[in-house]
Amino acid sequence: MDRLRVSGIRAVAVGALAMGVMLSGCAGKKEQKDAAAPGKPRVALVMKSLANEFFKTMEDGARNHQRQHLDQYDLIAQGIPDERDINRQHDLVQQMIAQKVDAIVIAPADSKAMVGVSKEAMDAGIVVVNIDNKFDADTLAQEGVSIPFVGPDNRKGARLAAEYLAQKLRPGDKVAIIEGIPTAFNAIMRKRGFEDAMTAARMVIVDSQSAHWETSEAEKVVSGMVSRHADLKAILCANDSMALGAVAALRSAGRLDDVLVVGFDNISAAQEYMKEGAILCTVDQHADQIAVEGIIYALDILEGAATPQDKETRVDLVTAGDIE
Amino acid sequence: MTEYVGMVFVVASLIAIFSLTAPNFFQVETFRMTANQIPEVIILAVGMTYVLIVAGIDLSVGSVLALSSAVLGVCLVRYQLPLPVAVAASLGAGLACGAVNGSLTVAWRLPSFIVTLAMLQAARGLTHIVTGQQTQYFRPMIRELTSISVLGLSLPFLIAVAIAVLGQIVLCRTVFGRYMVAIGTNEEAARLSGIDPRRIKLVVFTLCGLLAAVAALAQSTRLGSATPTAGTGFELEVIAAVVIGGTSLMGGRGTVIRSVFGVIIIAILGRGLIQLGAADPTKQLITGCVIVAAVIVDHYRHSFRKAPLPTETPSPSL
Amino acid sequence: MSATQDLLRVNGLSKSYAAPVLCDVGFDLHPGEIHALVGENGAGKTTLARIIAGLTQADAGQMHLNGRPYAPTGRAAAEQHGVRIVMQELNLIGTLTVAESIFIGRIPSWFGFVDRRRLHADAQELMARLRLDGIEPDRPVETLGVGQQQLVEIAAGLSRRCDLLILDEPTAALTATEVQLLFTQLEALKDSGVGIIYISHRLEELRRVADRVTVLRDGKVIGTRQAETAPLNDIIRMMIGRDLNEVQRPAGRACGPVALQVRGLSRGQSVRDVSFEVREGEILGFAGLMGSGRTETMRAIFGADRPDAGAVIVGDGDTPARIRSPRDAVRHGIALLTEDRKEQGLFLPLPVRVNISLARLRALAAFGHWIRPREESAVTRRLADALAVRCSSTEQPVAELSGGNQQKVVIARWLYRDCHVLLFDEPTRGIDIGAKLDIYRLLADLADRGKAIVVTSSDLLELFAICDRICVMSGGHLVATFKRGEWTEGKVMDAAFSGHIGGHAGKGA
Structure with missing residues (x-):
């Protein structure tokens, strides 16, 4: 009886494991398509977090593009599970060098730490294009390399949103910023963009704290902020996930009607909130185009059709009026 | 009541300090909103207390929470299922994760640290797969749940309090609770006393998974959405709260009510630091210090008792 | 009897820690004699041995070794006089090899480098002499069984000059074959004129190995007997101060x-x-x-x-x-009271009440789940009283009870479970003699109840x-x-x- 019970439990456990493996197997299948065809250039797309909707969109865009241009190049798309896992990304790039790909399009997990390994790749004769998160200019200079950057200007995007917000406020109104992870380059740029526009419009930034890109953390931070600043007029969030948390906090505090919320990234949930009027505006960096632009640019360089230099991708303001 | 003196003292001190230093801290509104933000942590703390009492650990609660809310979101949004069905599916997901944790731990006698560490990864991966890495927005579909409140306290908070009270009663007044303490204190002696430790442990881990799903519901109703990254690092916050409450990581000792005090301490501290406008590194530094300080202050509750304690504290309220 | 005939003579030895442990103890040992020291736990055997071996100093009294005053200030001093002790608890370092353990402190070396070959050869020779040739000198000690470790430790003791060897419960961890081996070795040592003080609580061994037996009780010497002729019952009576016939079953x-x-x-x-x-x-x-x-x-x-x-x-x-x-x-009415109470029987930090009620908790619970506290307290208090468990209340953690009372708590658990x-x-392992008699009476009582x-x-x-x-x-x-x-x-x-x-x-x- 005992033995039966144990084996019963084991059977259930094995079954559950098997199901998990099957599920993840289904998801993993897509990865395995890129058999190398001779003659075609092989482009490696080294991504940041696979857990982030933004990068997911970016990667999907690249895969779609490759599917439509099967004859032009092969794509090897790789990402790291955690946005901050610099080591893993470092290893990924080295793997790509070992596989002798023709070009690497990289969204660096860290704007300084990934410069060295990118230089290794260039020394190995690989074309490197930097997307999304721009390499640190000083570090590039120290290493004596120049790597072309293709991507959005986060600071400009944030400025666009904040300028739109300024139109709804009066000079002297108090606003607060919810930052992303304080050490991340795009988080810093977005914060600066918000600050540029708010200062220019003579608003008062009374508070700025990090919620690490997280919804539930943003809820707690915003909840505390609105208690502290009874006359707060607007909250600028460095991404939409945190904007969702901000809305939840404001709703719970009964302040949703007198505090405006600005987001960034244009995720679908944020669009719903804009329709409801809970979020004022967000910013679309056209994630699906960033990686594609980077790949096209890399192919151009390979063919000698372009000289390496920075290239900015589109950044658009999105308001309730734009969605229908 | 002496066993709660230390905890109450820590909570009162924190409130006093922040009332003096942080603008607009000492208001009913602050406490109401803080209360409404902690139901998921309270619920997880109940499950975690149980798991620690049987000398296990569950590192997967954050991921299981994310998976459960993902299932809820996908059922409501993508498959347009009715709310009760979606809730049942969500609870089922948490229950299943807990059952897998429990059965792997029991059937192969694996350390729960390893099993649940694996589940932490696996459930997070499943969450990304289930959601397609997209935030699920379902506020309009759960309006019935969000509208209920008593004196400004939300339904999830009231449910969390009920679960904590029930959890405490089960722990100290039922045969099951007594068996948990016995197993955590000395598993072999419990087995030789005719108790089946495997069955109890399986139930405890499954319950912890189910409670993670309940916590997911509590969080989702408030945020109106399910993010694939929800609950990241939650396990450590919950374990910290439970340990502040005096539950032993070695098993056999702990109470649910004290764990809830641990949750309250961490919540008030977090809220206070936000209202002070502290910088990120400062917040982390102070949180770390307070966790240690709370444990030390609580240690002195022993001096309220007459006899000095020889070694470990016995489980106070059996 | 002249002083020169004695290897060791001890007079009026006293020692107190918090309470007196040894009180005016006299003792002597001839060369080539095995003299057993017996007594209950706490009788003072080990303290006496420690004083002779220099590990502890006496408060009063004299010792003479080979007729000369002997007052070792430490283990090293005692060893210089050829007095060695092998203690109950092992003194070996697990990661060292057998050979290293034996010669630790004087490992042959050449400008600081260990002379492995000589070490190995020396060890092998010694082990052969002691008939321990089954043990590889290069094996780490921790890979040996406890019994073999004990033999290695004894070998380490014998590898140096040794006139007086003290063995404190040497057979506690040995298997029968190892015991036999040890006894053969002791005989050989004895023949070469070494005096041996042999401490044991296993009376049945004494007659096989000892020449004389000295009984200690409460720090006093009760008497010395010839091992071969003294009836065991006498020795027991001397040890416990009572007659076992009290609890003898008809x-x-x-x-x-x-x-x-x-x-x-x-x-x-x-x-x-x-x-x-x-x-x-x-x-x-x-x-x-x-x-x-x-x-x-x-x-x-x-x-x-x-x-x-x-x-x-x-x-x-x-x-x-x-x-x-x-x-x-348990469902079939069978109960097991394990050898190792603390590890396998008791829930040390938990109260007496919880320890007693655990095996039949459901009987105390409404609907089989809901414990009725008042009833639980009453039932457990009744059982604790019936077995005369000495505790301040049934809420006292069992860790604070003495060994005998802990054993009674375990018995109470199974009595409550109503096992047949x-x-x-x-x-009675690790229980003092008074409590032992209590347990014997309890067992007889239980048997009388069927x-x-x-x-x-x-x-x-x-x-x-x-x-x-x-x-x-x-x-x-x-x-x-x-x-x-x-x-x-x-x-x-x-x-x-x-x-x-x-x-x-x-x-x-």
Whole structure:
């Protein structure tokens, strides 16, 4: 009886494991398509977090593009599970060098730490294009390399949103910023963009704290902020996930009607909130185009059709009026 | 009541300090909103207390929470299922994760640290797969749940309090609770006393998974959405709260009510630091210090008792 | 008797820590003599040994070694005089090899480099001399069994100049073969003129090895006897200050119907085809050397370890009980009180109440789940009183109780569970003599109330006093069963060694 019970439990456990493996197997299948065809250039797309909707969109865009241009190049798309896992990304790039790909399009997990390994790749004769998160200019200079950057200007995007917000406020109104992870380059740029526009419009930034890109953390931070600043007029969030948390906090505090919320990234949930009027505006960096632009640019360089230099991708303001 | 003196003292001190230093801290509104933000942590703390009492650990609660809310979101949004069905599916997901944790731990006698560490990864991966890495927005579909409140306290908070009270009663007044303490204190002696430790442990881990799903519901109703990254690092916050409450990581000792005090301490501290406008590194530094300080202050509750304690504290309220 | 005849002479030795431990102790040892020191726990044997070996200093009294005043200030000083001690707890460093352990402190070296070849050769020679050639000198000590480690430690003691050797409970961890080996070595040492002080609580060993026996009780010397001629009962009376006959069971007691039958029980090498039965109202003893399979047999009956073969039948029928776990055994009314109370029996930080009620908690719970606290307190208090458990209240953690009272708590648990068959594994181990007598009376009492009781013990006299029948195990087999009146120490010891002296393997019960 005992033995039966144990084996019963084991059977259930094995079954559950098997199901998990099957599920993840289904998801993993897509990865395995890129058999190398001779003659075609092989482009490696080294991504940041696979857990982030933004990068997911970016990667999907690249895969779609490759599917439509099967004859032009092969794509090897790789990402790291955690946005901050610099080591893993470092290893990924080295793997790509070992596989002798023709070009690497990289969204660096860290704007300084990934410069060295990118230089290794260039020394190995690989074309490197930097997307999304721009390499640190000083570090590039120290290493004596120049790597072309293709991507959005986060600071400009944030400025666009904040300028739109300024139109709804009066000079002297108090606003607060919810930052992303304080050490991340795009988080810093977005914060600066918000600050540029708010200062220019003579608003008062009374508070700025990090919620690490997280919804539930943003809820707690915003909840505390609105208690502290009874006359707060607007909250600028460095991404939409945190904007969702901000809305939840404001709703719970009964302040949703007198505090405006600005987001960034244009995720679908944020669009719903804009329709409801809970979020004022967000910013679309056209994630699906960033990686594609980077790949096209890399192919151009390979063919000698372009000289390496920075290239900015589109950044658009999105308001309730734009969605229908 | 002496066993709660230390905890109450820590909570009162924190409130006093922040009332003096942080603008607009000492208001009913602050406490109401803080209360409404902690139901998921309270619920997880109940499950975690149980798991620690049987000398296990569950590192997967954050991921299981994310998976459960993902299932809820996908059922409501993508498959347009009715709310009760979606809730049942969500609870089922948490229950299943807990059952897998429990059965792997029991059937192969694996350390729960390893099993649940694996589940932490696996459930997070499943969450990304289930959601397609997209935030699920379902506020309009759960309006019935969000509208209920008593004196400004939300339904999830009231449910969390009920679960904590029930959890405490089960722990100290039922045969099951007594068996948990016995197993955590000395598993072999419990087995030789005719108790089946495997069955109890399986139930405890499954319950912890189910409670993670309940916590997911509590969080989702408030945020109106399910993010694939929800609950990241939650396990450590919950374990910290439970340990502040005096539950032993070695098993056999702990109470649910004290764990809830641990949750309250961490919540008030977090809220206070936000209202002070502290910088990120400062917040982390102070949180770390307070966790240690709370444990030390609580240690002195022993001096309220007459006899000095020889070694470990016995489980106070059996 | 002239002073020069004595190797060691001790006069008026006293020592107190918080309370007096030794009180005006006199003792002497001749060269080439094995002098046994016996007594209950706390009688002062070990303290006396430590003083002689220089580990502790006496408060008063003198010692003379070879007629000269002897007052060692430490272990090293004692060793310079040729006095060595091998203690109960091992003193070896697990990661060192056997050879390194033996010669630690004077490992042959050449400009700081260990001379491995010489070390190895020296060790091998010594081990051969001690007939320990089965042990590889290069093996790390921690890979040896406890018994072999003890032998290595003894070898380390003998590798240096040694006139007086003190052995403190050397056989506690040894198997029968190792004990035999040790005794042969002791004989050889004795013949070469070394004086040996031998501390043991196993009286049955003494007659085989010792010349004289000195009994200590409460820090005083009660008397010295010739080992060969002194009746064991006298020695016991000297040790405990009371007569074991007090608890002696009358011969030919009538017992009830069969309560438990064990048929062909086997588990690995330690339990081989064991069959016996025990009746209601009977106390059945299990004797045997360490490692003879007594504990393993009890655990297999109880389902704590799963037997490979055999049947356990509750009552006098023929249908085997299905016992796959302790839980099943308890349901069939069988209880096991383990040898190791602290690790396997008690919940030390928990109150007496919880420890007593655990095995039958559901009876105290409404709807089988909801514990009724008042009833639980009342029931457990009643049981604690009935067994005279000395505790401040039933809320006191059992960790704070003495060994004897802890044992009573475990017994109370099973009494409350209302088990009919009680398996006691070494019920009096580590318990002081007063409490031992309490436990003996309790066992007799339980038997009179119709319980079937099985007791294993390393203390043969204990079994002789309390049992109706005694089974003897050797090498995993049940080799003999004696009724009250049939047994003698010699018969039982012969049976206990029979499995080790060869020839028994095929016999089977």
